[in-house]
Each structure stands twice: as structure tokens, then as C-alpha cells.
Amino acid sequence: MSDNTNIIIRPADPEDIGQIYSIELECNQSPWTYAGLAAELANPNSMFLTMEQPQNGKIIGFACIASILEEIQINNIAIHPDYQGRGLGPMLINHALAKAAAEGASHAYLEVRESNIPAIKAYEKCGFTSYGVRKRYYRDGENAVLMSATLFTPRI
Numbered sequence: 001m002s003d004n005t006n007i008i009i010r011p012a013d014p015e016d017i018g019q020i021y022s023i024e025l026e027c028n029q030s031p032w033t034y035a036g037l038a039a040e041l042a043n044p045n046s047m048f049l050t051m052e053q054p055q056n057g058k059i060i061g062f063a064c065i066a067s068i069l070e071e072i073q074i075n076n077i078a079i080h081p082d083y084q085g086r087g088l089g090p091m092l093i094n095h096a097l098a099k100a101a102a103e104g105a106s107h108a109y110l111e112v113r114e115s116n117i118p119a120i121k122a123y124e125k126c127g128f129t130s131y132g133v134r135k136r137y138y139r140d141g142e143n144a145v146l147m148s149a150t151l152f153t154p155r156i
């Protein structure tokens, strides 16, 4: 298992979009467009985080989370294929959940393809549980698993 301790998680910058788009194309069966990612970055209701290697500034993952009052929705997350399977996805998700909770969010939601076992496992490690299935949710007819998590506001 590689060492994750020096990995940097920070808000995405416009100049990161090129690297983020490359990861998106490699990871996502129905990738967002470059313009879609750029629009998300400019959206004031979106938390757009990147994961960066400190040695060379390389972006190795990202997450897009929408805030709607006290709820957040994980709309997109991907870890570069060379870095998957070492706990970075859960690390990024937990960081986003803690940040959202500190800002007052109480619940998190997401949809995931029924066949995407790595993602479902990663979400379960972060406290998400399934509360239903949306039949034929995706364009190719695949079902979506609906998952949610309760966030605990840190006490000061």
C-alpha cells in the first residue's frame, strides 16, 4: 500500500481543468464535457475539490459536490486509474463530507451504477448506505443504486 499522508486536497483552480478532464475521460463511462467541468467549477453552489501529488503538482483525483440547503449531492468523483485501490477515493469523500458538515450540511446523497462495485465499496467505507434503486436510470438502461449518509456536525 502506498503512502497517502502527503497527498494534498484543495479547491480546484481553472488551470486544473485540463488534467481533471483527462482523468474524467479515462474513468467515466459517460464522461462530462470539458465545458461541463468548467461550468461546475464556476458554480457557487458546487464544492469542486482536487487531489494533488505534492512532489510534482500532478492532479490524481477530483470530486464535484453540489450543496442544496442542508443537503449535499456527490455528482462526480474519480481517482486516476494508476492510483485507484489505495484508499484515496474514501479519503477525498471523507474530506468533502467533513467540510460540508462544518458548513452546516446534515445529509449526503448520491447515485451510482449498480455494476460499479469499487465505487459502492468506497462509498460504504465513508458511511453511505443504500436506500433504494432507480430502475433504468442511466441512458444505457442500467439501474442506479441510491445511497445516503448522515453527516455529524463537529462540536467545538
Ligand SMILES: CC(C)(COP(=O)(O)OP(=O)(O)OC[C@H]1O[C@@H](n2cnc3c(N)ncnc32)[C@H](O)[C@@H]1OP(=O)(O)O)[C@@H](O)C(=O)NCCC(=O)NCCS
Residues within 6 Å of the ligand: 027, 028, 076, 077, 078, 079, 080, 083, 084, 085, 086, 087, 088, 089, 090, 111, 112, 113, 116, 117, 118, 119, 120, 121, 122, 125
Ligand atoms: C470509485 C473510486 C473513486 C474509488 O476510489 P478508490 O481510491 O479506488 O477507492 P478504494 O481504494 O477504497 O477502492 C474501492 C474498491 O475498489 C476496488 N479497487 C479499485 N481499484 C483497484 C485496484 N487497482 N486494485 C484492486 N482493487 C481495486 C477494491 O475492491 C476496493 O475495495 P476494497 O478496499 O474493499 O478491496 C475510483 O475507483 C474511481 O475513480 N472509479 C472510476 C470513476 C467512478 O466510478 N466514479 C464513481 C461514480 S458514482
